[in-house]
Amino acid sequence: MLQNQRRILLVIDDSVEDREIYRRYLEKDTKYSYTLLEAETGEEGLELSKQKPDAILLDFMLPDFDGLELLAELKTQPNLSDLPIILLTGHGDETIAVKAIKGGAQDYLVKGRITSEVLRFAVDNAIQTAALQAKIEQQAQRERLVMQITQQIRQSLELDKILDTTVHEVRRFLQTDRVVVFRFNQDWSGKAISESVAPEYISILLKEMYDPCFGQSYIHRYQQGRVRVVSDLDNGKLSQCYVDMLAEFQVKANLVVPILLDKDLWGLLIAHHCSTVRKWQQIEIELLEQLATQVSIAIQQAELYDQLKQELSERKRSEAALRESKESLLQINTSLLEMTNQYKQRNQELDQFAYIVSHDLKAPLRAIGNISTWIEEDLGEKVEPETQNYFNILRSRLGHMQNLIDSLLNYSRVGRSQVAIKAISVKDLLDEVIDSLGASSEFDIIISPKMPTFKGRRILLQQVFANLISNAIKHHHRPNGKIEITIRDLEQFYEFSVTDDGPGIPPQYHDKIFAIFQTLESNNKTDSTGIGLAIVKKIIETEGGKIYVESQVDRGSTFRFTWLKQSSK
CATH class of the missing domain: 1.10.287 (Helix Hairpins)
Known part of the structure; x- marks a missing residue:
């Protein structure tokens, strides 16, 4: 049998009878069991509120406070501003109700109208609403923090400053004891190159460390981008050598997110909780994952900046050599031309x-x-x-x-990544594309029997055919139709054609459809982004071919494109 979830409720009411009624009403709750903290005066209530109850039932009339005054006082207390408070009164005064809500109360109940169901619903709703508001605010804080770090990356090339800001802001957001950016050496030892730590705990900044448990399983896990979450270091599920190492640094719970440069493991973004064990929230894990990505961008940006500075320094030395010796002019000009090409490559990066x-x-x-x-x-x-x-x-x-x-x-x-060249059976490739698209049985798709087998970049050709065939189906004006795929041999090229009997394309759009963000239908009528044919055109032209369309309204469309028989390396 599942045990009821526990809640702590602070009742501030000078009526013993009313407090007993609330207790009896709450005991009928089948989902939650309630522990009641009881106070007869406002001063007692303020003292008991330090125990951080889940909610407060506050009587409007108290011996030493009225409810609105005490409500305002509670909202000024540290760590109590978001605590859900329900104001109780013996009279249904709308003016009091409005003031209570404006003062921060979650709800307002009239004593004579309270039933068990009304009270339990009000308490449950107040707690859930406060939790949702806190979660939304935490989400907003997370987004502001990520934006702050992102803006700093865009505005600054100083990696040390970016990392220091990251660890300090993360520690403040998580309210944890230590946050570090850890960088690996080639032997998987390493050190914390940036740290924010509470004054009562030891610093591990720049201290060389090696985890004796760290091996291929850990490396593979982190290279896959997986996070390590430890809520209790002494739960008995961790390797003893790992526990011993972290115990040296007073750690009781930790959260570890890998920092990857492309697919290479560069280091780790780590949060340590030293005072107590801690159950890490999903929003906290997601924050560290986002910031690890931002740190990766900052590292790549800083490395590129260093490379550019080195190249600039080399260029200055070349210019000095040019002034010193006219005889080396031709050689230096050649070097400058090579460096210009390097700059173009850096611009692409x-x-x-x-x-x-x-x-x-x-x-x-x-x-x-x-x-x-x-x-x-x-x-x-x-x-x-x-x-x-x-x-x-x-x-x-x-x-x-x-x-x-x-x-x-x-x-x-398109054109950035290296794709392996392999043998392509166009007939098999088309069968795979048609099968993956799940084309309706109402469409008759005819493939020419003369489809060749040749060497090329298969995935790119597959992407082209998938886009053209899916467009022919998606933009057809009937639920059924005919699509024909043919080929012509043009010496160095193959010319493929995809023909449909759809609604056709007006001549004035024949060039526009290959431009980015161009679509013939409103985005309210289709999920098309207007980029598909632009990607197709870019792929084909990158591979040395061309694409064009032949179409008339109500007479279907034919897309023809050429593809090199032998792809360049």
Whole structure:
């Protein structure tokens, strides 16, 4: 049998009879068991409030306070400002009710109208509402902290300053005892290169450390981006050597998030709780994961800046050599040309940072989605149809924005990553594409029997066909139709064609559809981001081919593209 969850309730009321009534009413709760702290005066209530109850029932008329005065006093107490308070009165005075709510009370109840159900509902609702408000505020604080660190990364190239800000702000947000950024050496030893620690605990800054338990299993775990969460160091589930090492630093609970540069394990972002054991919240884990990503960006940015400074220094030396010797002019000019090419490459690396940072756009979208879900869950069956429709529209827009961000990232990746060259059976590739799209049986898809096998970058060709075929199905004006895929041999190229009997495309849009963010339908009618054909065009042109469309309204469309028979290395 499951044990009821426990709650502590502070009742400030000078009526013994009323307090006994509240006790009896709360004892009928089947989900929660209540421990009541009882006070007859406001002074006693203020003293008992230091025990941090889950909620307070506050009588409006007390021997030494009126309820509104005591409510204001409680709200000024440290760590009590968000405590849910329900004001109780013997008379249903709306003026008092309004003042109570404005003063920070969660609810207002008239004693003569209180039943067991009313009291239990009011207490439960007040506690849950206060918890939700605290969670929303914590989420907002997390987003502000991530934005602060992100802005500092964008504005500063001083890695030490960024890391120091990170560890100090994280320790303040988590209210924990120590936060460090730990960097690995090649032998997986390492040291804390940045630290924020409470004055009563030892500092481990720049102290060389080695975990005797650290091996391939740990390395593999962290390289996969997995987090290590330890709520109680002495729970008996950890390796003794790991416990002994952390005990040297007074640790009772810790939270470890890997810092990855691409797929390489650079170091760790670590939070230590030394005073007591601690159950880490999911929002705290997610914060460290986000900030580990930001730290990774800052490290890459600082390394690139150092490289650029070195290259600038080399350029200055080259210019000095140019002034010293006219005979070396040609050689120096050649060197400068090579360096210019290197600068172009570095600029491309800077472009890459843009799409890495753009991942941060998803964080506020997830926050909006989570908050809307919480609100909807709290409202439960009280959600009006119109409000439900607004929730659906909101999530639809969030989904579209996330798809748009993903599409932009995919567009930016085209031509950046190395894709292996392998044998491609075009017939097998098309069968896989059609199967993965789950095309309706109402569509007749005909593949030419002359499809070749050649060497190339299979995944890129697969992405092109998947986009063209899915467009032919998605934008068809009927639930059934015909799609034909053919090929022509053009000496150095293969020319593939995807033809449908759909609604066709007006001639004035034949060039525009390959531009980014161009779609022929409103975003309210389709989930298209307007980037798909732009990605297709970029892939084909990167591989040395071309694409164009032949189409007339009501006569279908044919997309033709060329593909090199032998891909370049």
